[in-house]
Amino acid sequence: MPSISTKGQLMPESPIRKLVPFAEDAKKRGIDVIHLNIGQPDIKTPEIALDAVRNHKIEVLAYSRTEGSETYRSKLAAYYAKQGIKVEAQDIIVTTGGSEALSFTMGTIADPGDEIIIPEPFYANYNGFATAMGLRVVPVVSGIERNFALPPIEDFEIHIGPRTRAILICNPGNPTGYLYSKEEIEKLANLVRKHDLFLVADEVYREFTYDNREHFSILNEDGLENQGIVVDSVSKRYSMCGARVGCMISRNKEVIKTALKFAQARLSPPTLAQIASEAALDTPQEYFDAVIEEYVERRDILIEELEKIPDVVVAKPQGAFYCMAELPVEDADHFAQWLLEHFEDKGQTVMVAPAAGFYATPGLGKNQIRIAYVLEKDKLKRAVALLEKALIQYARL
Amino acid sequence: MPSISTKGQLMPESPIRKLVPFAEDAKKRGIDVIHLNIGQPDIKTPEIALDAVRNHKIEVLAYSRTEGSETYRSKLAAYYAKQGIKVEAQDIIVTTGGSEALSFTMGTIADPGDEIIIPEPFYANYNGFATAMGLRVVPVVSGIERNFALPPIEDFEIHIGPRTRAILICNPGNPTGYLYSKEEIEKLANLVRKHDLFLVADEVYREFTYDNREHFSILNEDGLENQGIVVDSVSKRYSMCGARVGCMISRNKEVIKTALKFAQARLSPPTLAQIASEAALDTPQEYFDAVIEEYVERRDILIEELEKIPDVVVAKPQGAFYCMAELPVEDADHFAQWLLEHFEDKGQTVMVAPAAGFYATPGLGKNQIRIAYVLEKDKLKRAVALLEKALIQYARL
Numbered sequence: 085m086p087s088i089s090t091k092g093q094l095m096p097e098s099p100i101r102k103l104v105p106f107a108e109d110a111k112k113r114g115i116d117v118i119h120l121n122i123g124q125p126d127i128k129t130p131e132i133a134l135d136a137v138r139n140h141k142i143e144v145l146a147y148s149r150t151e152g153s154e155t156y157r158s159k160l161a162a163y164y165a166k167q168g169i170k171v172e173a174q175d176i177i178v179t180t181g182g183s184e185a186l187s188f189t190m191g192t193i194a195d196p197g198d199e200i201i202i203p204e205p206f207y208a209n210y211n212g213f214a215t216a217m218g219l220r221v222v223p224v225v226s227g228i229e230r231n232f233a234l235p236p237i238e239d240f241e242i243h244i245g246p247r248t249r250a251i252l253i254c255n256p257g258n259p260t261g262y263l264y265s266k267e268e269i270e271k272l273a274n275l276v277r278k279h280d281l282f283l284v285a286d287e288v289y290r291e292f293t294y295d296n297r298e299h300f301s302i303l304n305e306d307g308l309e310n311q312g313i314v315v316d317s318v319s320k321r322y323s324m325c326g327a328r329v330g331c332m333i334s335r336n337k338e339v340i341k342t343a344l345k346f347a348q349a350r351l352s353p354p355t356l357a358q359i360a361s362e363a364a365l366d367t368p369q370e371y372f373d374a375v376i377e378e379y380v381e382r383r384d385i386l387i388e389e390l391e392k393i394p395d396v397v398v399a400k401p402q403g404a405f406y407c408m409a410e411l412p413v414e415d416a417d418h419f420a421q422w423l424l425e426h427f428e429d430k431g432q433t434v435m436v437a438p439a440a441g442f443y444a445t446p447g448l449g450k451n452q453i454r455i456a457y458v459l460e461k462d463k464l465k466r467a468v469a470l471l472e473k474a475l476i477q478y479a480r481l
Numbered sequence: 482m483p484s485i486s487t488k489g490q491l492m493p494e495s496p497i498r499k500l501v502p503f504a505e506d507a508k509k510r511g512i513d514v515i516h517l518n519i520g521q522p523d524i525k526t527p528e529i530a531l532d533a534v535r536n537h538k539i540e541v542l543a544y545s546r547t548e549g550s551e552t553y554r555s556k557l558a559a560y561y562a563k564q565g566i567k568v569e570a571q572d573i574i575v576t577t578g579g580s581e582a583l584s585f586t587m588g589t590i591a592d593p594g595d596e597i598i599i600p601e602p603f604y605a606n607y608n609g610f611a612t613a614m615g616l617r618v619v620p621v622v623s624g625i626e627r628n629f630a631l632p633p634i635e636d637f638e639i640h641i642g643p644r645t646r647a648i649l650i651c652n653p654g655n656p657t658g659y660l661y662s663k664e665e666i667e668k669l670a671n672l673v674r675k676h677d678l679f680l681v682a683d684e685v686y687r688e689f690t691y692d693n694r695e696h697f698s699i700l701n702e703d704g705l706e707n708q709g710i711v712v713d714s715v716s717k718r719y720s721m722c723g724a725r726v727g728c729m730i731s732r733n734k735e736v737i738k739t740a741l742k743f744a745q746a747r748l749s750p751p752t753l754a755q756i757a758s759e760a761a762l763d764t765p766q767e768y769f770d771a772v773i774e775e776y777v778e779r780r781d782i783l784i785e786e787l788e789k790i791p792d793v794v795v796a797k798p799q800g801a802f803y804c805m806a807e808l809p810v811e812d813a814d815h816f817a818q819w820l821l822e823h824f825e826d827k828g829q830t831v832m833v834a835p836a837a838g839f840y841a842t843p844g845l846g847k848n849q850i851r852i853a854y855v856l857e858k859d860k861l862k863r864a865v866a867l868l869e870k871a872l873i874q875y876a877r878l
Contacts, residue, residue, distance in 0.1 A: 085677070085707040085708070085733070085735075086590070086646065086647075086677050086678055086679050086707075086708060088589060088590065088735055088736065088739050089588065089589060089590055089591050089592045089595070089646075089739075090592050091588060091592050091593075092588060092589045092590075092739035092740075092742065092743075093739070095588075095739065095742035095743060095746075096742070097742055097745065098745045101745060124541075124543050124544055125541070126541065127541070128540050128541055129539065129540065129541055129542045133542075134537070134539055134540075134542070137534060137535075137537060137753060138534075138535055138536075138537065139535075140531070140534060140535065142526065142531055143525050143526065143531075144521075144522070144523065144524070144525055144526055144720055145526045145530075145531070145720070145721040145722065145723045145724055145757070146521050146722055146723045147521055147722045147723050148723060180577050180725065180747075180751070181747060181748065183746065183747040183748055184747065187747070191486065191488060191489060191492075191613055192485060192486060192489045193483070193485070193486055193489075194486050195486045195487050195488050196488075196593050196615055198486070209745075209746045209747075209748075212742070212743075212745065212746030213746055216588055216743055216746060218593055218615065249483065249486075250483075280482070280483050281483055282483050310482040310483075311482070311483060323541055323542070324542045325542065325543055325544045325748070325749075326542045326543045326544050326545060326749065326751065326752030326753070327542055327751065327752070327753065328577065328725075328748075328749070328750070328751040328752075336482070338482075338485055339485070342485050342486075342489035342490070342492065343489075345489065345492035345493070345494055345609070346489075346492060346609075346613060348494065348495045348498060348606075348609065349492075349580065349606045349609030349610055349613060350577075350578060350580035350581065350584070350606075351578065351580055351606075351722075351725075352722075352723065352725070353725070354577070354723065354724065354725040354751040354753070354754050355723030355724070355725075356534060356723070356724065356751070356753040356754055356757065357751050357753055357754070360542070360753065
């Protein structure tokens, strides 16, 4: 039997995936598992997007253009203009989810053996794409005690070497919920200018910012035209995770031209989902206002309830819909599995994402979990109550 | 300005793409360009698939499972059973087009620097995916004079070395239209068994076989359970190129488990398109019968007309909807561009795909073109008439 590639063996497994069989077993035993572990919002997709698909007039479901349909890219450029971001349609490649934008970006800017610096904890799949491309992720620790703010620039600088190609951030952050300030973005911009690196920003949570704080895109930073690359997606913005439509944006023409070669190999992004995504751009502002209000309420309840539990440390998120919490346990992986295997209260338990998978440095985040507040408030409250009861029982083991 | 990756610089551009600006210019001059260059069929998508999308009941357009929805995978397994191919749902990963299945397969079985042997001419994007993954494509020439039949096994064997990981075939072939016989598949199976390699078969044109010839899948070959990997797609079968739904099939559990890790990084295949693809599985047999009849008529007309042109050599395709032709020109690239820039007859010209891009060996296929017979018969006839006139004019230059 021929052997699997070394790369395939090195590919990380999703930190949540390991728990899935335990959740399935619990459900088979009749347990109601409340999911705090997933980034799949329960928010309804805008009707305007769903209707566009219902009313399609397609006779031949044909390829779109490799870089995405012309009308969609033009409207996207107009959307960014409304956000104060000046880009043209030609600076945009429509991708199959933000995932593909990340993959094209990494392939365009780095070769096997090259390094990308990422503040940790970070979205676990960055590691997956980097491994698939043979790149090395170099983590810079951001601590829960500072709410996961940007680490000091010196911490980045000591890791910059001849193989460093880029700094990658997620803003607002998954899993941290941290929203980088304009000053923090400027510091990063100065750093990449000084060392001639790319700055890649995953801004898929752009519109999820709270407490009247504004998102500052790296594309708004002057003098970063040739070094800034943004990864975006409709998944979270319009609760359209299943569309698999995202985009890659850069004003660097060489970057776009090269990424387009990767895009050509896979022919085109999905046509039906582009129809939905184009229509979604006309979603009225009230939709977003209501969504933001809902998330703020959920976040506030979540934080309030979590802070009541003794020895739980919570970071206060200002964006996205995740919250990192430090628990009074030694190994959150073990605790998460125990929750599914051995805990229940009135027929219910809770599933959380152990945070170690969001760190590249071994041993970090072992007592942390990520909570996605994508559930209704009552369910969220009940989930935290379950967590509290579970922690008491778990401490007695 | 930071530099582009070496890999990005090496990524091949689509052989057709270079001609696109010339086609657009011609259209701007009012010329009607008949496209013989693309694999986008004009055949209508089955109503049953389009209706499923029209009638969707989605409220939240959510991620599907990473490996594809359970119901779709089960129905796919039943479809393969009907084709005489015994696979279970667990042997299938639903992918974003056959493209992604190729990419997952290459990542799973080969590391940068490893080699994959492919009979040439071959689908140009194999080269794109291989370059993106850092793999080396080792071509084995199949000649137009033998209708692009499988090259002698010795020609493969002399290229097998310590870095060889797999043999990749496309059956029926794009761009050749050649349908491998059971005997040819068995020869390849023996070869990969002898040398402990993977045999990867792109079978996206499986149902497009003519003259009562039957497709023999590598999955039907006994004793290849651990070495066979099939790439498939709904794109051509149901004229749903824009869906971007395909799959990767293998009975080797280690292969599926590893490919799933690559799949996890990109979360899930597109949800709307899976709905269409699942419904498409119920397309009545009459649809396919009519399509096959149409393609056979088109092929016959195309071959008949092409063979009337002096010094044109045509391979007779028994499958897919492509035909390779050798023209009395030195450089088909130049001729194809000239067709768009300088030729017209009654306001019309024709766009063809120069075949050099389908060969990995420099200099091969320079006088060949690929013709996709995805147009109505009258248009096809007119296109060949244009080609004949153009060749006469071009010879006088």
